Amino acid sequence: MNTSTTIMWFRRDLRLTDNPALEAAVAAAHGNGGSILAVFVSDPALVKPSGVNRLRYLSACIRSLRDAGLPLVVLRGNPLQVLPALAKRVRAQRVFCTGDFGPYGRRRDEGVRRALAADDVELHSVDSSYVLEPGTVRKGDGSPFKVFTPFSRVWGQSAASHMPGPRMDPGTVAWLTTVADEGLPDHASPGGSHATLPEAGEMAAAGRIRVFVDDHLRAYDEMRNNPAADATSRLSPDLKYGVIHPRQLLALLGDHPGEGARVYRTELCWRDFYADVLWHRPDTARSAFTPQMQGMHYDSGPHADERFRAWCTGNTGYPFIDAGMRQLLAEGWMHNRVRMAVASFLVKDLHIDWRRGARWFMEQLVDGDLASNQHGWQWTAGTGTDAAPYFRVFNPVSQGKKFDPEGTYVKRYVPELAGVTKKYIHEPWLDETAGDFTTLFAAGGASQYVSRIVDHAVERSEALARYGAVRAEPRP
Template sequence: MAGNETSVLWFRRDLRCGDHPAMAAAGERADRVLALFVLDDRLLGPAGAPRRTFLFRCLRALSEQLDGRLLIVRGDPVEAVPSVARAVSASTVHVTTDTGPYGRRRDDAVCRLLADQGVELIGTGTPYAVSPGRVRKPDGTPYRVFTPFRRVWGDHGWRQPSASDPAEIAWVDPDAVRGGPASVPVPADDDLGETRLPAAGERAGLDRWADFRTDGLAEYDRKRDRPALDGTSRLSVYLHWGCLHPRTLLADLAGDQGEGANAFRRELAWRDFLADVLWHRPESARRNLDRRFDGMTHDTGAGAYERLARWQAGQTGFPFVDAGMRQLAREGWMHNRVRMIVASFLVKDLHLPWWWGARHFMSALVDGDLASNQHNWQWVAGSGTDAAPYFRVFNPVTQGRRFDPDGDYVRRYVPELRTIEGKAVHEPWKAKDGVPEDYPEPMVDHAEERQEALRRYGEISGR
């Protein structure tokens, strides 16, 4: 440890104290560390109420872990971080490296301004098990397909969890900081209406992980596609905000070769893969990876926006789709299998651009993650990664009957249909008395729209 030095630990998507390499690096480098979080309106604005509120609750939990020694400021980090570093005469600013497009641009700008002050910006670790850009083909090019990526990802491996301990660090009292941006309290929660979010913070994430390992992991591979069951980990929000690091989970799974553990590792690999794609192709957050799809014809105009609104409200007349959209509104989360179905319906039954749906998800999801969200939407649209052909069009009825065979998921979120028993709930228009009068008729004919989707695909593919 150097003598009489101060570091700043700038928290972003790493809102925890355990297994925190940047925290460990800051403590090793300096005698005192100032914990900092910057409320960046460029990120808060598009986030939507569920994700903002979960962030605010995570900040409260983190501040409590640090005994209140978390300085929170609001503004542009490019101005705020150098100002805070100057106010405490910091020699270094430590971060968990941000690999997203905006984060990379922001950090480059912060790094230049800090360098002008003689301060070093030090990035240690990322939010991923394997940092984006590390896993490459033998010729040095990135992978475009998941399966070979996953094999090399597993062979590459990951570091052991970092031994970070906030109790071993002398934290700077934020009340003693003078001359930098004004300290602000954690903002009040947004008005979520009836939306209910999971508990926030590192402790809640660790508790959820412990519960899942005990009660869900062994059957994860068999139950994860059944939305009526509690078969998923529900850890995505904790991973997104860095309340947990995937390396912590992988270390706990070491030696477990059960089908559930292997399936869960595949999901962590998929998360890393999509972050890797974004690292190499940052423009893919907004544009088609497969540029042929730039020529795809989409519906626009007032009618298209009316169909979008019905989809958003869960009023399409297709119960499995509507249940998913209503779950999203109620919980700020949607089961992964159902995400694929509602996405396919928007793109291939309603013929609307995938980025309309992606934008709504990013606003509504508590676990909205740019890399995973945008590229999963592109995967469904056929314009993205992997062998996901555009002509694979999910039938919302057959998908519902397959993955919600008893209809329990639909009846949970679509109360208008609770009188229809069993799998018949997926086709309420076939009920003896017809569709309940308070539930809409199907807004499209799926068979016809499937053919229209294939016709439009043929225009860009030559098929």
């Protein structure tokens, strides 16, 4: 009997429940009487752009798997070299992993497959982090969808039948534990993030699911746009690192009648949609999905840099925007409604390139995900899928009034505005009881809060003029 080792290469699937790649690795090892080595490769190419919050969260996910009994070894280096060397060392003939569908992951996996094959080692890519594998939902003629609604119709027909698999008990598996752990690089660098992150791991995610289903799911359709209510699932970091699979969520939704569950299912579909778009168009991680919008004029230079800094630190003078940007700094996460408002503000009020904002988000977000982030930005910037009309310019004041009518969210993150009444919380410069704008700042209430760095009405016209100009150019 062949008793070689089987390697399970963990990536964005850091869970024991419903993990088909892990199940396949266990089955293969049982089949030949060998043991399994569980490994995570800390790849410098991914560590660099990850941002401290994601690295901290990743580290906690790995710890949590170990606490659950999985002897997961971390090795450092380029997987193209690390995995073939490891396979040789432990005499492995197969490596299992969950498929990666991002631009870098696809290239890397192809390289690893070739490098392993040179030594007669097989790479088995099983399943994906999505309900449906990117690239598989197609129009009748086989072409990819560019608009969400028709994609979601086809997705909905196939998604229903995907049921979650069982939880694996690490105690029942013969693990290989002789490979020394190299550990993740140190993330507590000076000047690094001090954001308060959610607890990581499957148990913590299960707790979040319970709270969401019990307290928020029924009214999700009505409450999901209210950032003060915090009535969304907050499962995006768990989905990002595969601590849960969206199949598990769909299975739960199956029993829930009503609009809340329907709308939540649609949100999960958006995640699949953007992964699908990026799979077909990897270039859209860096450039506009709509070719014509690649000619859009954005500001740069010291003045733009100063405005960008004000935006990053939550000091634009628009309370709803500043609350969102400060939530991002405090928690490494921001409510979806506010993500749209701050993204629109950067691009259409400050005229700064969406890619700059997207990069800042990827540095800060604990759920930072290339497909959802770049396409969330492109949608807001009017450069992306879904024919987002170029004239959709979010008004930072009316967004606040509509979605945070009491100013609760603003006051949570912008303490300088604690004394401002509901009437003026989204436009403190209009508070006549405090005299004019200048005296308001001198006289208490909003005493230390900054002045508006731009006038929305003026910048909206400027944004429309720029979009008009690019649209008037001949189509490439």
